[in-house]
Amino acid sequence: xxxxxxxxxxxxxxxxxxxxxxxxxxxxxxxxxxxxxxxxxxxxxxxxxxxxxxxxxxxxxxxxxxxxxxxxxxxxxxxxxxxxxxxxxxxxxxxxxxxxxxxxxxxxxxxxxxxxxxxxxxxxxxxxxxxxxxxxxxxxxxxxxxxxxxxxxxxxxxxxxxxxxxxxxxxxxxxxxxxxxxxxxxxxxxxxxxxxxxxxxxxxxxxxxxxxxxxxxxxxxxxxx
Amino acid sequence: xxxxxxxxxxxxxxxxxxxxxxxxxxxxxxxxxxxxxxxxxxxxxxxxxxxxxxxxxxxxxxxxxxxxxxxxxxxxxxxxxxxxxxxxxxxxxxxxxxxxxxxxxxxxxxxxxxxxxxxxxxxxxxxxxxxxxxxxxxxxxxxxxxxxxxxxxxxxxxxxxxxxxxxxxxxxxxxxxxxxxxxxxxxxxxxxxxxxxxxxxxxxxxxxxxxxxxxxxxxxxxxxxxxxxxxxxxxxxxxxxxxxxxxxxxxxxxxxxxxxxxxxxxxxx
Numbered sequence: 001x002x003x004x005x006x007x008x009x010x011x012x013x014x015x016x017x018x019x020x021x022x023x024x025x026x027x028x029x030x031x032x033x034x035x036x037x038x039x040x041x042x043x044x045x046x047x048x049x050x051x052x053x054x055x056x057x058x059x060x061x062x063x064x065x066x067x068x069x070x071x072x073x074x075x076x077x078x079x080x081x082x083x084x085x086x087x088x089x090x091x092x093x094x095x096x097x098x099x100x101x102x103x104x105x106x107x108x109x110x111x112x113x114x115x116x117x118x119x120x121x122x123x124x125x126x127x128x129x130x131x132x133x134x135x136x137x138x139x140x141x142x143x144x145x146x147x148x149x150x151x152x153x154x155x156x157x158x159x160x161x162x163x164x165x166x167x168x169x170x171x172x173x174x175x176x177x178x179x180x181x182x183x184x185x186x187x188x189x190x191x192x193x194x195x196x197x198x199x200x201x202x203x204x205x206x207x208x209x210x211x212x213x214x215x216x217x218x219x220x221x222x223x224x225x
Numbered sequence: 226x227x228x229x230x231x232x233x234x235x236x237x238x239x240x241x242x243x244x245x246x247x248x249x250x251x252x253x254x255x256x257x258x259x260x261x262x263x264x265x266x267x268x269x270x271x272x273x274x275x276x277x278x279x280x281x282x283x284x285x286x287x288x289x290x291x292x293x294x295x296x297x298x299x300x301x302x303x304x305x306x307x308x309x310x311x312x313x314x315x316x317x318x319x320x321x322x323x324x325x326x327x328x329x330x331x332x333x334x335x336x337x338x339x340x341x342x343x344x345x346x347x348x349x350x351x352x353x354x355x356x357x358x359x360x361x362x363x364x365x366x367x368x369x370x371x372x373x374x375x376x377x378x379x380x381x382x383x384x385x386x387x388x389x390x391x392x393x394x395x396x397x398x399x400x401x402x403x404x405x406x407x408x409x410x411x412x413x414x415x416x417x418x419x420x421x422x423x424x425x426x427x428x429x430x431x432x433x434x435x436x437x438x439x440x441x442x443x444x445x446x447x448x449x450x451x452x453x454x455x456x457x458x459x460x461x462x463x464x465x466x467x468x469x470x471x472x473x474x475x476x477x478x479x480x481x482x483x484x485x486x487x488x489x490x491x492x493x494x
Contacts, residue, residue: 168377170378
């Protein structure tokens with residue numbers, strides 16, 4: 001015959017086991033959620049007093065190599081250069097999410113964006129305040145940027161982000177086209193884009209796509225083949 | 226136009242080179258003097274006359290004549306090489322996978338009586354630069370130039386042509402810029418890209434077509450496409466898979482055979 005106090009102890013331990021099992025499952029789920037959140041490298045949005053507005057992103061998809069338009073409502077600064085930087089930061093941060101169709105490294109990608117009015121002109125000569133700046137003739141060898149209108153966006157990327165970018169013709173092409181398409185859709189005054197990495201020109205993005213040339217900002221959306 | 230003879234290795238005897246150099250310099254000096262004596266009076270006259278509108282604007286000049294191409298020559302460029310390993314795909318480097326595919330494709334094309342030129346044979350260090358590759362390819366007057374890449378991202382075969390505008394869109398010019406040499410061949414390149422895409426689709430291969438900004442495509446003076454092998458079957462089959470490479474190489478060889486037959490038919494007409 002089992003004494004009463006042993007039976008009570010047995011049931012007490014059994015209930016304790018049940019409670020501990022439930023607690024274990026709960027903490028496991030909580031840890032998993034925390035891990036998912038830490039994989040999200042989206043920069044914390046700075047407090048913004050501006051109203052949210054609809055902007056068009058050109059979103060890349062690796063599986064079929066397409067670029068599609070997607071609208072999002074975000075608050076952007078009004079100063080054009082800061083606005084362009086914030087726009088690109090949002091776009092590239094979305095690619096760092098675990099659900100991204102075009103996975104890119106997280107962290108801050110764009111160091112600065114500078115906007116330069118076009119056409120590029122030579123500096124005025126000192127002592128000749130009335131004279132017009134000298135432009136080269138439109139010949140075959142003349143720089144294209146001395147004869148076009150609009151704005152040139154110089155995007156200075158961080159080398160840490162560029163180094164971690166996946167290497168491949170498709171991956172790199174889609175990244176560049178996504179940036180060009182998004183700038184064209186949201187800031188049409190930007191007609192040309194040039195890339196720098198830590199303030200220096202760089203031959204390729206990750207071994208393939210040419211990063212040393214001047215790109216035309218254009219509608220880069222495509223449809224599946 | 227820059228050109229490089231890096232593929233050829235003719236090294237003359239040093240003495241012969243010295244004697245030849247002396248004679249060559251003497252001839253060059255004589256020629257230079259005679260040219261100066263002819264040009265100097267003309268130049269001084271031209272300076273005294275005010276500049277007038279040129280007789281022909283660059284856009285109205287005759288387009289550059291395309292060099293005669295040899296329908297049997299195919300140029301294959303296995304991208305990267307040497308210290309430039311390209312992407313890391315599984316346990317292999319991209320440069321090695323590109324070379325495997327190029328070797329496989331060369332055998333298939335040679336069996337179809339093509340004369341195949343590889344821009345990188347083996348793994349030389351340093352590997353030829355993009356400009357050196359373009360220079361070598363342009364000297365061969367090939368029917369088609371194919372740049373081979375592979376990648377660990379995306380799905381299926383990615384076919385690209387240069388993102389330059391076609392010559393018909395930009396206006397023809399007598400001067401061919403090195404970095405825009407492909408403009409005269411864009412339409413042919415896109416046609417070839419479409420044909421290859423159809424062939425790969427018939428082989429039940431996922432494909433995507435596009436235009437890109439990768440060297441040396443823009444500097445090539447031939448119908449040129451870039452082929453990048455990505456993983457297939459949801460990433461389970463990598464570009465290093467021999468069966469996958471064989472299927473793609475078969476499709477490319479078949480397309481090029483058809484391309485040559487079409488070119489011959491046009492010449493007959």
